[in-house]
Amino acid sequence: MNTQYISQPTDSKKEKIEEIVQKSWIRCETSYQLDPSQKWKAEVLCGAEFRHVSSRSALLLRQAAEEMQHLFTLVQGLGLMVLLADADAMILARCVDATHLSVCRRLNLREGAIWNEAIAGTNGIGTCVEDKCPIFLGHGAHWRFCFTLLISYAVPLFDAQGRVAGALNLASMNGKREQPVDKLLMETLAQSGRRIEEQLFRNSYAGQKILTLGSVRGCSAPLVSVNNQGEIIGATHAAREWMGWTDQTIAEHPNLLTELEEGSEISFQKAEENVIRSALAVSQGNVTQAARGLGISRATLYRKMKGFGMS
Template identity: 70%
Template sequence: MKPSLNRDRERGVSGPVLSGAQTTEVAKSWERCEGDWKLDPSQGWKADVLSGAEFRHVSGRSATLVQVAMPEMRRLFGLVQGLGLMALLADPDAMILARCIDETHQPLCRRLELREGALWNESEAGTNGIGTAVRDCCPLFLGEGEHWRFCFSLLASYAVPIFDAQGGVAGAINLAAFNGNETRPAAPLVLDAVMQAGRRIEEQLFRARYTGGRVLTLGPADGCSSPLVSINDDGEITGATHAARVLTGWTDATIGEHPKLLTELEAGEALSFQKAEESVIRSALALSKGNAAATARSLGISRATLYRKMKVMGLR
């Protein structure tokens, strides 16, 4: 998909040109930059930066995210430091909350306002890792020339949204480099590392929110969110991550009624629900160390029903 980038030729303004390999997400973002935000890519830009008092007030709302995410940020930074990448953490409004950078990054960080309190929302900065990831709720890689503004043309960004315990966007992690395409050969590996970090942060936020509940998986993670659910001692759903909600279609209203987990899964007709049910039973058995009675009790079903399902699934 390529956006139409018709410019005012009399002004001599020309937007970036998408390559055939460009993602749909980036193309859509460029369309918004031109059509919705009316941004001139050749224009210089300087981020709005909150004052110290404003930053302390706003960042306080993300205190738990910062506390949970910083160890992952430091770990990521250590892994990619040799590639010239820095690590940035932002809130749901694309405000930078924290960063891990090398001393050599300082001059360009000052020039581009890559610092705490800087606002990088897409409607002002154009297509960028943080702003576009939190808006579209999807992982994103931007190589040389793939940011909207020309002044960011040498930036490379690997950005992943972080989801909170209720499935909403809590913020984003962004690995950024000033060396353009030098990291492109390793892009799949770097983006996967960021997604794994995002999933670990999400899981910690989820487990902290539902302390005391049993956290089960509906299947393997495929993206930047893990399909996790929390159930109580009666096998009722008390919480679900972003991926679990996307998979099942559950809403806050659904979860608020505390339905039985396996009953909800059995109501689904798609094959994915059968796989999810098997994943739930496998993880419940693992948590109970193979104790069938404890597993059945935790899932809110009879032991006979559990045995029947295990037989159908080929589980011993």
């Protein structure tokens, strides 16, 4: 069994991340039967293969490019590179400077390199897309000993249908243990991931109303797209998880407020209030237009506004 050390968690979010690492190690030993002492170098697709495979992620690449560059300008002084991978853990793009090139060559951190967990072991990109969760791998947390000095922060990216589209990764070979900025970097990375998801979602449902169900948690924002009848035609990963919606649910185009009213928990009431406030914002305060967009009568909307103490 790999005996590398993981420090004890200090909060619930860190505990969740370390639980993901432990599960990944178990998969490496039992499912993949990987030798942690064995050196490994990523397989890299040739030019033609890479162009063919990456074309499937053309939309993600296009939407992520600007955000990657913005993220790189924020973390460049910390010696971090920015990597974008697809849902199969293949690196699609990177933002690096001259100081990273030797590490990139040594580890094949380049376009077309495949970092699937089943062959690379626990790693930021591969484990992130496998578990669909954010992950931080500090000193010695990778499965393979050859990556002991590799520091990695990664968050999953979700497409407009709530599926994992890939991962956004910050990486460094500085060999340092946990730093005071780790939590800040994870949150910054999550914000970048959410902005990419939102842009993918808005582009997919261009011309439709986009409403939020509530405050953002984690790597996905709880957004929904509704048509002029107030029917749900799209939902992000977070919205689907929160409401328990499936592809079949979305395909049936249920009315959004009816769906929310069926929930008895306070969280659903708060979601309904957020949707109404969002609809009013979209209509610039026009109650009649907001009611039409939500698929309810003006009188019903006024009643709901009164119930939530909204003037």
